[in-house]
Amino acid sequence: xxxxxxxxxxxxxxxxxxRYELLEKANIPFKVLVVPGVSEDFPPxxxxxxxxxxxxxxKQNAYKxxxxxxxxxxxxxxxxxELNGKILNxxxxxxxxxxxxxxxxxxxxxxxxxxxxxxxxxEQSFTVVxxxxxxxxxxxxxxxxxxxxxxxxxxxxxxxxxxxGLIGVREIKGSFYNIMGLPVAKLYxxxxxx
Amino acid sequence: xxxxxxxxxxxxxxxxxxRYELLEKANIPFKVLVVPGVSEDFPPxxxxxxxxxxxxxxKQNAYKxxxxxxxxxxxxxxxxxELNGKILNxxxxxxxxxxxxxxxxxxxxxxxxxxxxxxxxxEQSFTVVxxxxxxxxxxxxxxxxxxxxxxxxxxxxxxxxxxxGLIGVREIKGSFYNIMGLPVAKLYxxxxxx
Numbered sequence: 301x302x303x304x305x306x307x308x309x310x311x312x313x314x315x316x317x318x319r320y321e322l323l324e325k326a327n328i329p330f331k332v333l334v335v336p337g338v339s340e341d342f343p344p345x346x347x348x349x350x351x352x353x354x355x356x357x358x359k360q361n362a363y364k365x366x367x368x369x370x371x372x373x374x375x376x377x378x379x380x381x382e383l384n385g386k387i388l389n390x391x392x393x394x395x396x397x398x399x400x401x402x403x404x405x406x407x408x409x410x411x412x413x414x415x416x417x418x419x420x421x422x423e424q425s426f427t428v429v430x431x432x433x434x435x436x437x438x439x440x441x442x443x444x445x446x447x448x449x450x451x452x453x454x455x456x457x458x459x460x461x462x463x464x465g466l467i468g469v470r471e472i473k474g475s476f477y478n479i480m481g482l483p484v485a486k487l488y489x490x491x492x493x494x
Numbered sequence: 495x496x497x498x499x500x501x502x503x504x505x506x507x508x509x510x511x512x513r514y515e516l517l518e519k520a521n522i523p524f525k526v527l528v529v530p531g532v533s534e535d536f537p538p539x540x541x542x543x544x545x546x547x548x549x550x551x552x553k554q555n556a557y558k559x560x561x562x563x564x565x566x567x568x569x570x571x572x573x574x575x576e577l578n579g580k581i582l583n584x585x586x587x588x589x590x591x592x593x594x595x596x597x598x599x600x601x602x603x604x605x606x607x608x609x610x611x612x613x614x615x616x617e618q619s620f621t622v623v624x625x626x627x628x629x630x631x632x633x634x635x636x637x638x639x640x641x642x643x644x645x646x647x648x649x650x651x652x653x654x655x656x657x658x659g660l661i662g663v664r665e666i667k668g669s670f671y672n673i674m675g676l677p678v679a680k681l682y683x684x685x686x687x688x
Binding site for chain 2: 322
Protein backbone atom coordinates (compact mmCIF):
# COMPACT_ATOMS: atom_id res chain seq x y z
CA UNK A 301 0.00 0.00 0.00
CA UNK A 302 1.31 3.41 -0.93
CA UNK A 303 -0.41 5.40 1.83
CA UNK A 304 2.53 7.81 2.23
CA UNK A 305 1.84 9.09 -1.29
CA UNK A 306 -1.90 9.59 -0.87
CA UNK A 307 -1.63 13.40 -0.99
CA UNK A 308 0.44 13.28 -4.18
CA UNK A 309 -0.66 13.62 -7.76
CA UNK A 310 0.98 10.80 -9.67
CA UNK A 311 1.33 11.61 -13.36
CA UNK A 312 2.03 8.89 -15.91
CA UNK A 313 3.77 10.49 -18.87
CA UNK A 314 2.95 7.86 -21.46
CA UNK A 315 0.64 7.21 -24.38
CA UNK A 316 0.68 3.45 -23.92
CA UNK A 317 -2.71 1.91 -23.09
CA UNK A 318 -0.84 -1.13 -21.72
CA ARG A 319 0.87 1.07 -19.13
CA TYR A 320 -2.47 2.60 -18.07
CA GLU A 321 -3.97 -0.83 -17.71
CA LEU A 322 -1.08 -2.08 -15.58
CA LEU A 323 -1.04 0.93 -13.23
CA GLU A 324 -4.81 0.60 -12.83
CA LYS A 325 -4.61 -3.11 -12.03
CA ALA A 326 -1.81 -2.32 -9.57
CA ASN A 327 -4.26 0.04 -7.85
CA ILE A 328 -1.86 3.00 -8.07
CA PRO A 329 -3.93 6.20 -8.51
CA PHE A 330 -2.64 8.25 -11.45
CA LYS A 331 -3.48 10.70 -14.16
CA VAL A 332 -2.15 10.63 -17.71
CA LEU A 333 -0.46 13.67 -19.22
CA VAL A 334 1.36 13.55 -22.52
CA VAL A 335 3.63 16.40 -23.61
CA PRO A 336 4.07 16.01 -27.37
CA GLY A 337 7.30 16.29 -29.30
CA VAL A 338 9.71 14.64 -26.87
CA SER A 339 12.86 13.52 -28.68
CA GLU A 340 13.42 9.77 -28.99
CA ASP A 341 16.99 10.21 -30.22
CA PHE A 342 19.99 8.85 -28.38
CA PRO A 343 23.71 9.00 -29.06
CA PRO A 344 24.59 6.28 -31.61
CA UNK A 345 27.55 5.20 -29.50
CA UNK A 346 25.37 4.60 -26.44
CA UNK A 347 25.33 1.03 -25.06
CA UNK A 348 21.99 -0.68 -25.77
CA UNK A 349 21.50 -1.35 -22.05
CA UNK A 350 21.52 2.39 -21.30
CA UNK A 351 19.10 3.56 -23.99
CA UNK A 352 15.72 2.97 -22.32
CA UNK A 353 16.65 4.78 -19.09
CA UNK A 354 18.29 7.60 -21.08
CA UNK A 355 15.08 8.14 -23.06
CA UNK A 356 12.96 8.02 -19.89
CA UNK A 357 15.25 10.67 -18.37
CA UNK A 358 14.97 12.78 -21.54
CA LYS A 359 11.19 12.69 -21.23
CA GLN A 360 11.38 14.12 -17.70
CA ASN A 361 12.98 17.29 -19.12
CA ALA A 362 9.77 17.95 -21.03
CA TYR A 363 7.76 17.60 -17.81
CA LYS A 364 9.70 20.11 -15.66
CA UNK A 365 6.68 22.38 -15.35
CA UNK A 366 4.72 19.43 -14.00
CA UNK A 367 7.10 17.92 -11.45
CA UNK A 368 8.11 21.40 -10.23
CA UNK A 369 4.67 21.59 -8.62
CA UNK A 370 4.51 20.54 -4.95
CA UNK A 371 3.08 17.09 -4.20
CA UNK A 372 3.51 15.95 -7.79
CA UNK A 373 5.31 12.86 -9.06
CA UNK A 374 5.94 12.23 -12.73
CA UNK A 375 6.63 8.70 -13.99
CA UNK A 376 8.28 8.34 -17.39
CA UNK A 377 9.17 5.06 -19.06
CA UNK A 378 10.67 3.81 -22.25
CA UNK A 379 10.79 0.24 -23.53
CA UNK A 380 13.39 -1.10 -25.93
CA UNK A 381 13.51 -4.52 -27.60
CA GLU A 382 17.01 -5.83 -28.29
CA LEU A 383 18.02 -8.74 -30.50
CA ASN A 384 21.66 -9.64 -31.04
CA GLY A 385 22.79 -6.21 -29.84
CA LYS A 386 20.46 -4.28 -32.15
CA ILE A 387 17.32 -2.37 -31.15
CA LEU A 388 14.02 -3.29 -32.81
CA ASN A 389 11.72 -0.28 -33.07
CA UNK A 390 8.04 -0.11 -33.89
CA UNK A 391 7.46 -1.63 -37.36
CA UNK A 392 6.55 0.97 -39.96
CA UNK A 393 4.56 -1.39 -42.18
CA UNK A 394 3.39 -4.96 -42.73
CA UNK A 395 6.67 -6.12 -44.26
CA UNK A 396 8.73 -4.74 -41.37
CA UNK A 397 6.41 -6.41 -38.86
CA UNK A 398 6.70 -9.76 -40.67
CA UNK A 399 10.49 -9.41 -40.84
CA UNK A 400 10.80 -8.58 -37.14
CA UNK A 401 8.73 -11.57 -36.08
CA UNK A 402 10.80 -13.78 -38.37
CA UNK A 403 13.89 -12.51 -36.56
CA UNK A 404 12.36 -13.18 -33.12
CA UNK A 405 11.05 -16.64 -34.10
CA UNK A 406 13.08 -19.44 -32.53
CA UNK A 407 15.37 -16.94 -30.82
CA UNK A 408 16.01 -15.24 -27.49
CA UNK A 409 15.67 -11.47 -27.23
CA UNK A 410 15.60 -8.95 -24.40
CA UNK A 411 13.09 -6.31 -23.37
CA UNK A 412 14.49 -3.38 -21.38
CA UNK A 413 12.30 -0.79 -19.70
CA UNK A 414 13.82 2.34 -18.22
CA UNK A 415 11.70 4.13 -15.62
CA UNK A 416 12.21 7.52 -13.94
CA UNK A 417 10.18 8.65 -10.92
CA UNK A 418 10.59 12.38 -10.33
CA UNK A 419 9.33 15.11 -8.03
CA UNK A 420 10.74 18.57 -7.29
CA UNK A 421 12.82 17.06 -4.45
CA UNK A 422 13.70 13.56 -5.60
CA GLU A 423 14.55 11.45 -8.60
CA GLN A 424 14.81 7.69 -8.85
CA SER A 425 15.63 5.82 -12.03
CA PHE A 426 16.16 2.18 -12.94
CA THR A 427 16.13 -0.30 -15.80
CA VAL A 428 14.47 -3.72 -15.69
CA VAL A 429 15.53 -6.40 -18.18
CA UNK A 430 13.50 -9.44 -19.21
CA UNK A 431 14.75 -12.21 -21.48
CA UNK A 432 12.19 -13.76 -23.83
CA UNK A 433 12.38 -17.01 -25.82
CA UNK A 434 10.04 -17.46 -28.79
CA UNK A 435 9.17 -20.85 -30.22
CA UNK A 436 9.79 -21.38 -33.92
CA UNK A 437 6.79 -19.63 -35.49
CA UNK A 438 5.33 -20.73 -38.82
CA UNK A 439 4.88 -18.19 -41.60
CA UNK A 440 1.12 -18.65 -41.38
CA UNK A 441 1.21 -17.90 -37.62
CA UNK A 442 3.22 -14.73 -38.23
CA UNK A 443 0.97 -13.55 -41.06
CA UNK A 444 -2.18 -14.32 -39.10
CA UNK A 445 -0.89 -12.29 -36.16
CA UNK A 446 0.26 -9.27 -38.14
CA UNK A 447 -2.93 -9.10 -40.22
CA UNK A 448 -5.28 -9.53 -37.27
CA UNK A 449 -3.46 -7.65 -34.49
CA UNK A 450 -1.62 -4.93 -36.46
CA UNK A 451 1.23 -4.51 -33.97
CA UNK A 452 2.44 -1.20 -35.43
CA UNK A 453 2.41 0.57 -32.05
CA UNK A 454 4.63 -2.08 -30.45
CA UNK A 455 8.42 -2.20 -30.35
CA UNK A 456 9.50 -5.58 -31.73
CA UNK A 457 6.10 -5.98 -33.46
CA UNK A 458 4.39 -8.08 -30.78
CA UNK A 459 2.36 -7.86 -27.60
CA UNK A 460 3.14 -10.64 -25.13
CA UNK A 461 -0.43 -10.45 -23.81
CA UNK A 462 -1.87 -11.08 -27.29
CA UNK A 463 -2.37 -14.30 -29.27
CA UNK A 464 1.24 -14.50 -30.42
CA GLY A 465 2.48 -14.22 -26.84
CA LEU A 466 0.24 -17.03 -25.68
CA ILE A 467 1.07 -19.48 -28.44
CA GLY A 468 4.64 -18.35 -29.18
CA VAL A 469 6.49 -17.36 -26.00
CA ARG A 470 7.96 -20.51 -24.55
CA GLU A 471 9.82 -19.02 -21.62
CA ILE A 472 10.83 -15.74 -20.06
CA LYS A 473 13.35 -14.79 -17.39
CA GLY A 474 12.49 -11.66 -15.47
CA SER A 475 9.33 -9.62 -15.05
CA PHE A 476 6.40 -10.50 -17.32
CA TYR A 477 4.76 -7.09 -17.03
CA ASN A 478 8.05 -5.49 -18.05
CA ILE A 479 7.52 -7.08 -21.50
CA MET A 480 4.17 -5.25 -21.63
CA GLY A 481 6.04 -1.99 -20.97
CA LEU A 482 6.04 -1.44 -17.21
CA PRO A 483 7.92 -3.39 -14.53
CA VAL A 484 5.09 -2.93 -12.04
CA ALA A 485 6.53 -4.81 -9.05
CA LYS A 486 9.80 -2.83 -9.17
CA LEU A 487 7.88 0.43 -9.65
CA TYR A 488 5.64 -0.37 -6.66
CA UNK A 489 8.70 -1.14 -4.54
CA UNK A 490 10.44 2.10 -5.56
CA UNK A 491 7.30 4.19 -4.99
CA UNK A 492 7.07 2.56 -1.57
CA UNK A 493 10.34 4.15 -0.54
CA UNK A 494 10.09 7.36 -2.59
CA UNK B 495 -2.50 -22.66 -36.92
CA UNK B 496 -4.04 -25.98 -36.01
CA UNK B 497 -5.80 -26.66 -39.31
CA UNK B 498 -5.13 -30.42 -39.15
CA UNK B 499 -7.43 -30.59 -36.10
CA UNK B 500 -10.29 -28.62 -37.60
CA UNK B 501 -12.58 -31.67 -37.79
CA UNK B 502 -11.92 -32.58 -34.16
CA UNK B 503 -13.92 -31.75 -31.08
CA UNK B 504 -11.46 -30.46 -28.51
CA UNK B 505 -12.75 -30.92 -24.98
CA UNK B 506 -11.20 -29.05 -22.06
CA UNK B 507 -11.81 -31.06 -18.90
CA UNK B 508 -11.43 -28.26 -16.38
CA UNK B 509 -13.46 -25.98 -14.16
CA UNK B 510 -10.88 -23.21 -14.21
CA UNK B 511 -12.09 -19.95 -15.79
CA UNK B 512 -8.42 -18.96 -16.27
CA ARG B 513 -7.89 -22.02 -18.49
CA TYR B 514 -10.98 -21.15 -20.58
CA GLU B 515 -9.72 -17.60 -20.99
CA LEU B 516 -6.27 -18.75 -22.09
CA LEU B 517 -7.54 -21.31 -24.65
CA GLU B 518 -9.90 -18.67 -26.03
CA LYS B 519 -7.14 -16.06 -26.36
CA ALA B 520 -4.98 -18.72 -28.01
CA ASN B 521 -7.77 -19.13 -30.58
CA ILE B 522 -8.02 -22.87 -30.01
CA PRO B 523 -11.67 -23.94 -30.50
CA PHE B 524 -12.89 -26.02 -27.54
CA LYS B 525 -15.83 -27.06 -25.44
CA VAL B 526 -15.80 -27.49 -21.68
CA LEU B 527 -16.96 -30.72 -20.09
CA VAL B 528 -16.52 -31.46 -16.41
CA VAL B 529 -17.02 -34.96 -15.03
CA PRO B 530 -17.48 -34.58 -11.27
CA GLY B 531 -15.90 -36.65 -8.57
CA VAL B 532 -12.44 -37.22 -10.05
CA SER B 533 -9.96 -38.18 -7.32
CA GLU B 534 -7.24 -35.67 -6.49
CA ASP B 535 -5.31 -38.16 -4.37
CA PHE B 536 -1.79 -39.24 -5.16
CA PRO B 537 0.60 -41.70 -3.50
CA PRO B 538 2.27 -39.93 -0.55
CA UNK B 539 5.67 -41.22 -1.64
CA UNK B 540 5.36 -39.67 -5.11
CA UNK B 541 7.99 -37.08 -6.07
CA UNK B 542 6.50 -33.57 -6.12
CA UNK B 543 7.59 -33.11 -9.74
CA UNK B 544 5.43 -36.05 -10.83
CA UNK B 545 2.19 -35.11 -9.06
CA UNK B 546 0.62 -32.66 -11.53
CA UNK B 547 1.01 -34.96 -14.54
CA UNK B 548 -0.17 -37.96 -12.48
CA UNK B 549 -3.36 -36.09 -11.53
CA UNK B 550 -3.93 -34.97 -15.14
CA UNK B 551 -3.57 -38.62 -16.23
CA UNK B 552 -6.01 -39.71 -13.49
CA LYS B 553 -8.56 -37.24 -14.81
CA GLN B 554 -8.38 -38.82 -18.28
CA ASN B 555 -9.66 -42.12 -16.81
CA ALA B 556 -12.91 -40.35 -15.95
CA TYR B 557 -13.23 -39.14 -19.55
CA LYS B 558 -12.85 -42.50 -21.32
CA UNK B 559 -16.40 -42.31 -22.69
CA UNK B 560 -15.53 -38.97 -24.24
CA UNK B 561 -12.16 -39.61 -25.85
CA UNK B 562 -13.34 -43.03 -27.08
CA UNK B 563 -15.46 -41.14 -29.61
CA UNK B 564 -13.88 -40.62 -33.02
CA UNK B 565 -12.48 -37.17 -33.80
CA UNK B 566 -12.44 -36.20 -30.15
CA UNK B 567 -9.52 -34.88 -28.11
CA UNK B 568 -9.69 -34.42 -24.34
CA UNK B 569 -7.27 -32.05 -22.59
CA UNK B 570 -6.79 -32.48 -18.85
CA UNK B 571 -4.51 -30.38 -16.68
CA UNK B 572 -3.51 -30.06 -13.07
CA UNK B 573 -1.48 -27.30 -11.47
CA UNK B 574 0.57 -27.70 -8.31
CA UNK B 575 2.40 -25.02 -6.31
CA GLU B 576 5.55 -26.19 -4.56
CA LEU B 577 7.53 -24.39 -1.86
CA ASN B 578 10.57 -26.00 -0.26
CA GLY B 579 9.50 -29.45 -1.44
CA LYS B 580 5.96 -29.17 -0.09
CA ILE B 581 2.76 -28.72 -2.11
CA LEU B 582 0.53 -25.74 -1.33
CA ASN B 583 -3.12 -26.52 -2.05
CA UNK B 584 -6.09 -24.19 -2.29
CA UNK B 585 -6.49 -22.31 1.01
CA UNK B 586 -9.54 -23.43 2.99
CA UNK B 587 -10.06 -20.15 4.80
CA UNK B 588 -8.75 -16.61 5.37
CA UNK B 589 -6.09 -17.68 7.87
CA UNK B 590 -4.71 -20.35 5.53
CA UNK B 591 -4.58 -17.85 2.67
CA UNK B 592 -2.72 -15.30 4.81
CA UNK B 593 -0.29 -17.99 5.98
CA UNK B 594 0.41 -19.22 2.45
CA UNK B 595 1.16 -15.71 1.18
CA UNK B 596 3.42 -15.13 4.17
CA UNK B 597 5.32 -18.25 3.17
CA UNK B 598 5.61 -17.13 -0.46
CA UNK B 599 6.63 -13.55 0.46
CA UNK B 600 10.32 -12.91 -0.19
CA UNK B 601 10.81 -16.44 -1.45
CA UNK B 602 11.09 -18.48 -4.62
CA UNK B 603 8.51 -21.16 -5.35
CA UNK B 604 7.63 -23.32 -8.34
CA UNK B 605 4.42 -23.82 -10.29
CA UNK B 606 4.08 -27.16 -12.11
CA UNK B 607 1.31 -27.88 -14.60
CA UNK B 608 0.80 -31.39 -15.91
CA UNK B 609 -1.15 -31.66 -19.16
CA UNK B 610 -2.49 -34.73 -20.97
CA UNK B 611 -3.84 -34.61 -24.53
CA UNK B 612 -5.79 -37.76 -25.38
CA UNK B 613 -7.80 -39.26 -28.20
CA UNK B 614 -8.82 -42.86 -28.89
CA UNK B 615 -5.57 -43.35 -30.85
CA UNK B 616 -3.01 -41.16 -29.15
CA GLU B 617 -1.89 -39.77 -25.84
CA GLN B 618 0.65 -37.06 -25.13
CA SER B 619 1.55 -35.85 -21.66
CA PHE B 620 4.02 -33.32 -20.29
CA THR B 621 4.80 -31.13 -17.30
CA VAL B 622 5.85 -27.47 -17.52
CA VAL B 623 7.65 -25.87 -14.57
CA UNK B 624 7.88 -22.14 -13.83
CA UNK B 625 9.92 -20.61 -11.03
CA UNK B 626 8.43 -17.53 -9.33
CA UNK B 627 10.10 -14.98 -7.03
CA UNK B 628 7.91 -12.85 -4.79
CA UNK B 629 9.08 -9.55 -3.32
CA UNK B 630 8.83 -9.16 0.44
CA UNK B 631 5.12 -8.42 0.92
CA UNK B 632 3.85 -6.31 3.81
CA UNK B 633 1.12 -7.65 6.08
CA UNK B 634 -1.20 -4.90 4.86
CA UNK B 635 -0.57 -5.92 1.23
CA UNK B 636 -1.34 -9.55 2.05
CA UNK B 637 -4.50 -8.71 4.01
CA UNK B 638 -5.70 -6.29 1.33
CA UNK B 639 -5.27 -8.97 -1.32
CA UNK B 640 -6.95 -11.81 0.56
CA UNK B 641 -9.91 -9.68 1.64
CA UNK B 642 -10.49 -8.14 -1.78
CA UNK B 643 -9.63 -11.02 -4.12
CA UNK B 644 -10.61 -14.07 -2.00
CA UNK B 645 -8.14 -16.47 -3.64
CA UNK B 646 -9.82 -19.61 -2.26
CA UNK B 647 -10.05 -21.28 -5.67
CA UNK B 648 -6.32 -20.88 -6.31
CA UNK B 649 -3.50 -23.22 -5.35
CA UNK B 650 -0.93 -21.19 -3.39
CA UNK B 651 -3.58 -18.54 -2.62
CA UNK B 652 -2.72 -16.13 -5.44
CA UNK B 653 -3.43 -15.30 -9.06
CA UNK B 654 -0.39 -13.98 -10.92
CA UNK B 655 -2.71 -11.95 -13.20
CA UNK B 656 -4.29 -10.19 -10.19
CA UNK B 657 -3.13 -7.21 -8.11
CA UNK B 658 -0.73 -9.26 -5.98
CA GLY B 659 0.96 -10.64 -9.09
CA LEU B 660 1.49 -7.19 -10.53
CA ILE B 661 2.90 -5.58 -7.40
CA GLY B 662 4.50 -8.65 -5.84
CA VAL B 663 6.07 -10.92 -8.46
CA ARG B 664 9.55 -9.62 -9.13
CA GLU B 665 10.73 -12.24 -11.54
CA ILE B 666 9.79 -15.54 -13.10
CA LYS B 667 11.70 -18.15 -15.05
CA GLY B 668 9.61 -20.18 -17.45
CA SER B 669 6.15 -19.76 -18.94
CA PHE B 670 4.00 -16.95 -17.48
CA TYR B 671 0.72 -18.53 -18.58
CA ASN B 672 1.75 -21.75 -16.85
CA ILE B 673 1.44 -19.86 -13.54
CA MET B 674 -2.16 -19.08 -14.54
CA GLY B 675 -2.75 -22.81 -14.99
CA LEU B 676 -2.05 -23.63 -18.62
CA PRO B 677 1.30 -23.64 -20.48
CA VAL B 678 -0.35 -22.43 -23.68
CA ALA B 679 2.72 -22.22 -25.94
CA LYS B 680 3.76 -25.81 -25.14
CA LEU B 681 0.15 -27.01 -25.54
CA TYR B 682 -0.12 -25.26 -28.93
CA UNK B 683 3.15 -26.87 -30.02
CA UNK B 684 2.04 -30.34 -28.90
CA UNK B 685 -1.39 -29.99 -30.54
CA UNK B 686 0.45 -28.92 -33.69
CA UNK B 687 2.03 -32.37 -33.95
CA UNK B 688 -0.78 -34.43 -32.38
